[in-house]
Amino acid sequence: MRRISPLLRPALGVALAIALALGGCTRSDEEDGFRPGSTDLGDPYVPGRGNGGYDVGHYDLDVRYDPATDRLTGRAVLTATTTTGLSRFNLDLAGLEVDRVVVDGASATHRRTGDELVVTPARGLARGARFTIEVAYAGVPAPVVGGALGSGGFLHTDDGAIALGQPDSAATWFPVNDHPSDKATYDLAVTVPEGLAALSNGAPGPKRSADGWTTWRWSERAPMASYLTTLVIGDYQVTTGTHAGRPMVTAVPASEPATGAAAASLARTGAIVDFLASRFGPYPFESYGGIVVADPRIGYALETQSRPVYGPAFFSAGRPNPSVVAHELAHQWFGDSVSLTRWRDIWLNEGFATYAEWLWAEHDGGRTAQRAFEAQYATTDWSAPAVDPGREAMFGNAVYRRGALAVHALRRTVGDDTFFRILREWTVGRRDGNATTDDLITHAERVAGRQLRSLFDAWLVGGSAPALP
Known part of the structure; x- marks a missing residue:
């Protein structure tokens, strides 16, 4: 990231009734090796973020966003592995309403506690077990208030939305184990009104349009920290090509001149990556690119994996700014891959x-x-x-x-x-x-x-x- 300017026990029967009512583990659960996963990974810089007891390997996200109503509907399928026997576990999810949760094909009990989604599966999950979590959710996403970096989270814009931020952003638009220590791969399908772009991380997949809507697909096959995910929706000039045999996708606001400072800066991406690779070792991802946004609330650039996002002020002088591009691309090695x-x-x-x-x-x-x-x-x-x-x-x-x-x-x-x-x-x-x-x-x-x-x-x-x- 780069900124523009200069964290007496009750009787057993009563305890059992309370535990069941809260969706928690019972004494017998503990004896059988099942316990609740921790609700916080203990990082004082992001209190309440991250959850223990499991490790997510993959997120499959299917979301639909309507800028006219600012409403998002989503289905997230997480593939994870337990690190301890679990009677219940938490996911980070801010504000959005959850319709149902399914764990390994069976309906699970769920409740909300602030920005935590508490899930109690129908059966305990043994240590080392691979399992799936399906969450159907919807609502009006909200930005992060008082973020360490500034404006972030899910931001409604004049022509769409931007999901971005460090260290917080992901939980504002999908259920997640929201800490960089739990990296995962991602597949994303995002459906938006026809004519709008929907840009994210990784390699692009086939687009499909029907009934006035277009579904854009993206796949990030290298493990990615959750704060490095992004979703940029709006009216953009999208340029798709290849560099060194890999997809290169860049985008600037449609209001920007095609030969302006923003586009000229992104055009240096390939050359800068090649130079950095000569110093740091092979480029670590399957795709390249960058996105310039127009919203002045984004007063920073962020190294969103494989496709950094740049705030407008970096190009306000009207001349190319390869320095910020070099900074964010260097993060692909230092911060994103490692x-x-x-x-x-x-x-x-x-x-x-x-x-x-x-x-x-x-x-x-x-x-x-x-x-x-x-x-x-x-x-x-x-x-x-x-x-x-x-x-x-x-x-x-x-x-x-x-x-x-x-x-x-x-x-x-x-x-x-x-x-x-x-x-x-x-x-x-x-x-x-x-x-x-x-x-x-x-x-x-x-x-x-x-x-x-x-x-x-x-x-x-x-x-x-x-x-x-």
Whole structure:
């Protein structure tokens, strides 16, 4: 992500009656190894988000959206595997009404508690079991209020809608285990009034129109964190082609000139990806692209997987802005393919993406990465940490600046050959997975054959300016 500007027990019979009324587990459930899944994954940056007891492998989403009424109807089929014996489990879902829930073909009891959908299957689910959850739902989706990044969630627009945001957005339009530690693949079919585009992640599938409606299909076959999903509906100029044998889909608002700054910036996508691949290793996904939106409430760009979304202000100067494209495309490696395990380590996303801007600028004839490093070093506030900055500062300057400075300091310390081997082996070895800061340090030390923790500590969390390497 990149911003425009600068978290006495009752008698057994009574207990049994209460547990059954609440759809919970009974004492016998516990003895049989079935317990409720946790209602929170314990990440303090996103309290209440994520759920325990299972891991989702795939989402199959079929939604219909009518901008005239702002009403969305949906059917979600989740394929998951239990990590413990479950008597019930939760999904994150904000605001929308649930008509029915089916687990493994049998009707399940469900209830709402705030933004939690509590599901009690007809039978307990054994540990290690693969199961399916089907949820039929509908309603008027709502934006996220007070998001750490700003406007996000499901936003109604003049010509459609935008579902976008970090760290929250997915639960505003489909039931989800809403935390990046549970990545999954996706298939999406979205039906909208004929004449409107419906853009999302991954490779495009066949479109079909009937009775004044068009269904667009998208498939993301690489595991994706839920906050990286997007849905952009409206009047767009959509350009579909290929790059390196893979689909390339870009879109700009229909109101934008076909040769304007936004379109010209997206046209650099292929060249920038190729350059970054030469530094970071093979591009990790099956498709490329980007979407520019017109809604001024989107004051940021976000690395939605395989197809970043860019707010309009990045192109308001009327000239191409390849720097922001480089930033968001770098996230395809750092943040999307290799995702954080907990939000405290968001510098792993933003520090490397900021450093990619420096690399691209040098490659494109601008100032060198070393000059960028020197300029940032001279103006950095060393009192603010890049690691575990707190929810309120998770998009603060330290995460970006100190993160990028630490990356370049590592390069200066170990030398170019070792540095780029560290990066390439990291992105290949951790592809489609999750990681922490400690994981990166351990990896860098192994490749470099030397101790590096004190270096990372000084550049990421130390309270004073580190000595230049």
